[in-house]
Amino acid sequence: MAEEKIEETEEEALDEKEESSAEEAPVEEAEESEEATEEDSDEDDEIDNDAEEDAGEGSLEDLEGIGPATAKKLMDGGYSTIKSVATAAIGDITEAAEISEAKAKKVITLAKEKCNMGFESADRLLIKRQDIGKLTTGSETFDTLLAGGMETQAITECYGEWGSGKSQVAMQLAVTVQLPVDKGGLDGEALFIDTENTFRPERIVQMAKGMGLDPDEALKKIHVARAYTSDDQMLMTEKAAEMVRDSNVRIVIVDSLTSLFRSEYVGRGTLAARQQKLNRHLSTLHKLADLNNCVVYVTNQVMSKPDMFFGDPTKPIGGHILGHSATFRIYLRKSKAGKRIARLVDSPNLPDGEAVFKVTENGLED
Structure with a gap:
């Protein structure tokens, strides 16, 4: 009888052990399933993001x-x-x-x-902004002023008097965009819309040599178009979208943005029509920058206000339309000993400041 009781006790102990292990198993399985669910949800998020891009x-x-x-x-x-x-x-x-x-x-x-x-949450927008690239100007002080260089998905406007260096910056950017990303470039090509006959391939050769690039290859990666009317300029910008998608264009340059509008629309009577047309042109450039994640750099002419007795009488052309539309606004002016001063006038996220640089045979330098 004693032996039977001992066997029954051992069997009960085994049963209890099996029951306890059976109770623990579902917990472990539940934890594993939760981890699997989390992994699946992460994969789903990635798939959703890819689906959004594919849908676009x-x-x-x-x-x-x-x-x-x-x-x-x-x-x-x-x-x-x-x-x-x-x-x-x-x-x-x-x-x-x-x-x-x-x-x-x-x-x-x-x-x-x-x-x-x-509508989307600001934290998701912050994640998307991590895709924004920065393009070096060739000058460290200039890049520091812009928190690393010229931003993609934005319009950067440079205005100033003749000889202040606006076109020099434009040609420099057409070269630096070809640099690899780790050297401050975007590893891409440039599209240059010339409205003032300022583009010089000889200058590109000098700058390419100064940046350590093959001049012949650098010239092949810059696509230049000469615009003679404001309508021609706008049409080229609209057609540029196809070229940006088909090739590896990472910067669109318009030098200058306002010269043709200024020459065709003379007097106050034509001001409203000019501004409406300019506004449409800027809207096209904004779409170009945003949808293709590229830099848009435009130069702007200035006018003088002789009735001003205090302050700088130099004012940019384009009025409030251009002032509101440009993401970054930079004022260039000449200084002593061949130096140039770049002043950040307007930015949505950067403080005002100035940077001093030189325009040499090799391009922009500190």
Whole structure:
């Protein structure tokens, strides 16, 4: 009897041990499943982000109501991606696709839904801004003024008197953009819209040598177009979007932005028409910078105000339209011994300040 009781006690102990292990097992399995769920959710987030990018670059025929014929008209009009349609105005889509305003509005709404465009939290926006690149000017002090260089997804305007170095900075940026990222470049090509006949390939050769680049290769990576009218300038900017997408263009330069507008629209009577046209041109440049993550650098002329008795009488052309539209505004002026002074006049996130640099045969130097 004693032996039977001992066996029963051992069996009960084994049963209790099995029950306790069975109770612990689901907990471990639950923990593993929670970890797996977290990993899956992280993967889902990555997939969602990739899906957003793919949706922005998807085919136009993926949109409801867009057939092959309408898609072709949109592409001929410069709208080759869903994101480009989502950021377009209703009138532009109506004109390009030859459809009614109601249908154009519906198409734009569907495109925005496809790209997940709308309100988003500021922390996600901060993460997206980590993709923004910085392009060196060749001068460390100038780069420090701009917190590392000229920003992508932004319009940087330089204005100043003749000989202040605006075009020199433009040609320097066309060279430095070709540098690898670890040397302050963007490892890309440049698109240069010349409205004042200031571009000189000989100067590019000098700057390329100064930066340690092959001059012949540097010239091949700079695409130059000469604009003779403001309409020609605007058309080139609109067509530039196709070139930026098809090639590795990382900077678009307009030198100068306002000279043709200034020569064609003379007198106060034409001021309203000029400003409306300039505003549309700037809107195109903003889209170009934002959608393609590239730098947009524009130069601007100035005017003198002789009725000013105190302060600097030099004022930029373009009025409030250009003043509000430029993301970064830099005032260049000449100084002694061949030096130039760059003053940051306006920025959404950087303090005002000045930087001193020289324009030498090799380009911009401290």
